[in-house]
Amino acid sequence: MSIALGLSFLMPLEAVSAQSVQAANAGTQGAAAGTTGAPAAQSKNASEAPKNSSNGGKKNANSKGNPTELSAVTVTGILGSIDRTIDVKREETAIVDAISAEDVGKFPDTNLAESLQHITGVEITRDNNGEGQYVTVRGLPTDFTLATFNGLSATSVDLGVRTFDYNLVSPDFVSTLKVYKTSRADLDEGGIGANVDMETVTPFGIGKESATITAKGQGSPGEPDNRYYPNLTGLFSDVFDGGKFGATFGFDWNKRAFLNQSSDPSPFYGVTLNGKGPYYAYSETGYSNMESKVDTRTVYTSLQWKPLDSTTATLTGFYAHRDSFYVTADNGVVPLEPFGAPSYNGPGASYAVDQNGVLSRLSVPVVAYTFYNTYSDDRATMKNLRLNVDTNVGSWEFSETAQYSKSGDTLEWMRPLLINSTVGGQTPTTGSPVYGGYQIYPGAPIQGYVLDPSFNVSDPSQWANQQFKDVTETGNDTIKSLQFDVTRYFDDGILDSIKFGAKAYDRPRSYDYNYWTYAFQPGQTSDSLATAVQSPSWATNVLSGYSGPGTRPSQLFFINPNLWLNQYFGGSLNNFRSNPQTVYYNNPGNNWDMVERGRDAYAMANFKFDGSVPISGNVGLRYVNTFEEFLYDSYNIADITFPSCHIGIAGCEGAIFPPISRQDTRGASHVLLPSLNASADLTDNMVLRFGASKTISLPTIDSMVPVPTITVDSFQIAEGNANLKPFSSINYDLSWEWYFRPSSVLSLAGYDKQIHGFIQQGSTTQNIGGYTFYVTYPVNASDGYVRGLEADYKQALDFLPSFWSGLGFEINGTISDGQTDAAPQYNVIATQFPGLSKKIFNATVFYEKYGFSGMMTLNHRSQYVFDPNLWGYNTTEQIANGRNQVDMHLQYAFTPHLTVFVDSKNLLNTPIVYSEKLRNGPSTEYPGEWLLNGRTVMLGATLKF
Template sequence: MNQRASGTFESQAKHRLVLKTGVAVLAAAGLLSAFPVLAQETPAADPAAVPEAVVTVTGVRRAAQSAQKIKQDAENVIDSIVADDIGKFPDTNVASTIARVTGVQVRRDGGEANTVLIRGLPGIATVLNGRELFTTTGRYIQLADIPSTMLQRVDVYKSQSADLLDGGIAGVIDVRTNRPFDFKGFTAAINGGGTNNSQADRTDPNLSGMISNRWKTPMGEVGALFGVSYVRNHYSEERAFNTKPIDKSFLLPNLTAPDLMGLQNVKGDRRRAAANYALQWKPNKDVELYAEGLGTHYLNNFETDFLVALPWWGPGDTMSGTKIPNTNQLQSLTSHNVNTIMSTQANRADNVTQQHAIGGRWSAAPGLKLSTEIARTLSDFDWQNPILDTLTVMPTSVVNTNIGGSANVSYSGQDITDPKNYRLDQLFDRYGHDSGASTDWRADGTYTPADDGFFKDFGFGVRAAKRTAASIKSFEGSVAATGTVSAASLPGLNCTSEMNNNWGTTSWYTPCASYLISNTADIRKAVTGSAAGKDLDPGSYFADEEKNYAFYGKAHIGWETGGIPIDGVLGMRVTKTDADLLGNSLLNGVYVPTAKSSSNTAYLPSANFKLQLRDDVVGRLSLSKTLTRPDFAQLNPGTAYIASGATVQATASGGNPDLKPFTARNLDGSLEWYFAPTGMVSAALFRHDFKGYIQTRITKETYNGQVYDVTRPFNTDDGYLQGAEVAYRQFYDQLPGWLGGFGLEANATYTEGETTTSGDNSMSGKPFAGMSKWSYNVVALYEKFGISGRLAYNWRSKFVQLYNDGGPGLDLIAAPISSLDGSLGYKINDNTSITLTGANLLNFKYTDYWKDKALYPRDTRRYDRSVGLFLNWKI
């Protein structure tokens, strides 16, 4: 592997894996066995370099060697991660793996890594075997939705070239799956096991299988591959929270304090099922035809159980408070006869995405190779999100804004878990549907002249794609209960939320999420007197049709200067996008259809140079222009308003149909020293200059007499991002005996950047939201005597999540994030291996805050620690 290469249902008591007792042995962690195909491309180590070492190149070492070879030979600035063996990628989640790539930063929520940034930027194109892949109305697919067991490798492109798909201003992540011609003959692999999550207290299956073969027939060589994967994951995330500081000087002079405090218990049951196929036919040495596809089904039932303390609000409350020493911010507050909300946000997310492609390659003439492909992608997403609030009056509440960095809430005077003490208060009834589809055709060619002159080869290609996206959801807002209805009158509704961490309270009554989802009509009837659901909101609807045409040309050149061979690839990509957007705008209380058309043509030049300074030293220089188009949802002309309630503030969100694609001019330079087949040191500098970078901001807008905090995207004026990367990898083969199995990977990235925005000084000169200034990875590796291990530590510095989140100047900041993951494997025989894995081994605590962590903490979160055991068998 190349580390350098880019809530939920109630938990059920199940058997705990004895693996929990084995976390400590993960001090030398890793995966195992061999990847048979890519290693054939990698030259053997020079025996003169390690005269007394006998090195067996398998598993972890072979994956690192293959990834290093890909990087060394590439025309672009690229880093790769290669599978250790068939069905054995370093992590079950692709996003978790690429978090260890130099310059890549990820965000972890809901029990897994999700949001991915390359060098601090979110504009990433995700492609599957070179083809655009997305989910419904987005421009990309969540990498976690692609089963890692199906992967051959992942390539992270940090510099652009003319033949790469446009749309990734930060880079391109190309996910490569296996094909039958990758193997010598019949191949089968089964990978199965289970993962235990500590807070969810569940052990779930993780199963995958692949079978592949190739045959020589009278019609030529034929190959077929089929794969399946199923991953289930019960997860838990526990939170304590404060809301933003506001004036509470009626209690103490100049006092500021959160209006609400509370706890959240996030629980989920996530399932991913997938299947892929690949068929290849080579009728002769000059022609190859293929068909391949991937289908994924993502189902996530999850809930967030809220305990919302309203310490300032009660029918006859009396209170006393203290300030944090030497400040005006509240420390603790004791209140009596306090209204308290117990709320459940139930969620069901169901997404199906599939992509099918057919294509062919033809060696048409000496030096001329042609290829073509047509692909069809379909994606549908249905979601439900009923939210039910119940209300009680607690005799005594004691809240503290900051104990050990987090909020603390405790109650006394009555049983907080008894549903007879609660009444139904209000219902938020939400649901929606998104869909997306595309047809994508491309044709490419290369011509290599017979003579080895200045021009080495020429590339050219054309692409035509039609993309549609549509979305609609129900009206937002709450409906208050009519009359007094006891929560105990609906027995199926009564659950208890249990937490592993103690933030003053460890359990409370909560509405059952499963009952909310399955019996929503009954809840509506009990709360509102009518079983009818909310209508679909015309203001939320949008439908977009986008046509993209692109062609490119590139030339591979080469010459020698001062005895230094120089290779270069010069290219130009011209891309034209025509879009027709249909939505509904609200005018004087009436929805009016709104159509908007746009057309944009961009010229994207690129130049990538590679200097072979020595046989083992490479210098690179890359210049390019890139663009990223707005997401379809960002272009929606409608606005969805959510009226204020006990657990929901008056907020709104909408799109901006006037958004433009944003562009960047990029400069990358690097120096790479490959001192061994699995040994390298590199350093890189980069600079991106932006125009029209899309940021999200919150502004005050008045609608129907109420002021809302409205979140919308907008184009900034200009901006830049720059930084540096360093990376190191080495296996210490020269060490004696068992010590010769150790290896180390380490990398670090520094980024800085800002944007300017006319007429909005609050956003100008600010770093990019989501970008950490520093990030680094340290990975210890081991492979010898059938034992393989990997222990990886990932860290990123604090970053701004959202500007002006708590009002002007109150930016929401996430504290530094870290993760320690590992695995330990043993090769039983040539066909069988066993692997023990662990994630979040240090039990990381996430925190975010406004301005000052000690004074204004918002969320404190605890995640699962995961331990898994897997058996891999192949023939």
């Protein structure tokens, strides 16, 4: 359990318009809690409306006003947020959901992804610490969700992909998260699933002097090696010189710790035992305890200048750095040695086979016991600098924007590795045969070990074949962009406004990988890793949070790699790397550079019909031209030789590669993207919306880089394809909304996306040096679809008497289906979209009255395919099991300046559970990864000036 003293705050799960968000941030405290039905204020300076404002470019009546006069009386708290939600749903022509900060520096949740998951149709993927990281909208892969900062595409810290890591961004400086479920011509391309825009706070948006200080202490009482860590946040904003100048400054330091337990078996593969089979077996099973510490630091500033009533310049800077430190103690059993051996012919094999041909129990004397620590440091950094100038001249509005965004990630890890394997009928340490394997228990999410009692896995002296690995990975992603937008407004007629613009950007990326291995020689004891063995309490009690059947080691030890380096290399990695016994693993895929250039243009018309059924909307066309160039090293993989290496769990770092040369490969694509959004006011309290569009998502970078990457110890080769074309989708959306009473709404929506040119993994096999390698490569192989229904019902029970009038609730859910079609020519079968849960459900009960507010939220996500081709094998799918998470928030305001609260995340302490099943086989599911992160409790206070 984790305890945190802080200023986090769970909010109701609702959408708010850009106008009402800024009014809430700028305005004075409004009606007392419990007031309902008040419309959200719409006052907002036009300079604060980004080019992608939710009204589709409609001119604001107050666009020429003084920002210091923009204060508005707004209902605050839970009900105030619901009112703003309802307001934007009624006024919007596109289908957009959003979440807003209730006050300056007071965003719902301490993690943006976890806030987004409460929006209808949004799902999230969690990292190894259980924190929200990636976002999926309407069941499509995370790469189909485009993340933008203030309307412009954001860089990614993840190496080789376009997926955005929402866990890096501090929510304290975000005013609004918008999820665009239908497209518009003035939106950046790339989001087939949705565009998620992060709008940051600005001084004119806040509109007054404001200061907030947050202090939090967070730890894990009762857990081994518990420590308390700080979370400090400060935000100051003010306007000066009669509203002509404004400045906002903020910082956030958030350090936290996690103790994770996990089980993670390998994929199934085909084997024969003494001529019988083929059967399917785990090539390895393993358990681990992991201690991690995450330290995130953010600095934010926004400066605004209004030299003329018609012109506003905004400079926004954002810097975030996250240092994630992980240490694991991991124990595994490889029942057939060498790793992944396809057959065993000999005595001593004991096994059981189920009806699907899966070895449910396996024990053989050809076995490897493995133990290793991973000692890793992952340093991720993101910088974003944006300059925007907005000018209003009569009925014309001009906007010019320049952006510089850069993200980088450096991952360094060291891994001491111990192996005791049966070689030539006996093990080096025991001098006699040792057997081992695994046992699957029906219905249990975790498999057990079959352990030889003659081998004590908790005794470091019984291990042999020692090894030490050192790896560094570095990647960078940069965007330099210029954009120009023009809007012409009209006072009368069907045409409300026209908007057109252009954008040019360059996006260079780079990747560098280095890998060193120190293999101990037979009989070498002076450098034994046993001299660096320690026994910290976090490494013991394997899977103490799991009470199911199965045999597991009762204790694990820990090899401190820094201690070992100090003992034998003076604490210097350079000394280690330059040692003659250290082998540098050379792969041409270690280094590559690329640049992506985009040139876009669009035109969009906003229209309105004032008939018996008023209709408004927009129609537009966007042109996208993209060019990629790759610089990389390459060689003929058929000429690789393995003169002296042992292909097994120890890997094959001694492989000899042929000469390499620098290559230059280019790719390009261009496309027209039409879009239409329309809304009809059927009655005074009922709205019908329709959207139709064509959208694209660009191929992931790692799928395009045309470099062979070889994983020798699992016989795999992965190659990229620079000639991949973007995914494209034809989309149709329909939404019906009924506002049957104040602070209440019932809405139903349906959507259909027909995706073309879906990128799949083609596969083949190739013999290299006498070994068969499984080769995968991406291709535009097939089409696909996703369709579904969404429902949202929220209601404040303010009509109840007395105390009960503070109650309310929200229920929303999504039912969806989708798949990619088969492509037999590439050995690709029809499969459900990875990440698509057929059922998503959110339920919230809230109360707000007499200074007290609280809520409890249940989030349910049904089973989904996590990886349709686990580890690149063509045998196993990885399935994420359905999961419920319950969160709770309680708060009491002593004064308008001081609030105390208690929050609990993952109140039920629910683990994250995966299963494995055979591709093209029966639906039977077998134990996969099991991960327990624990619950988090936060105690804290908010102080405002």
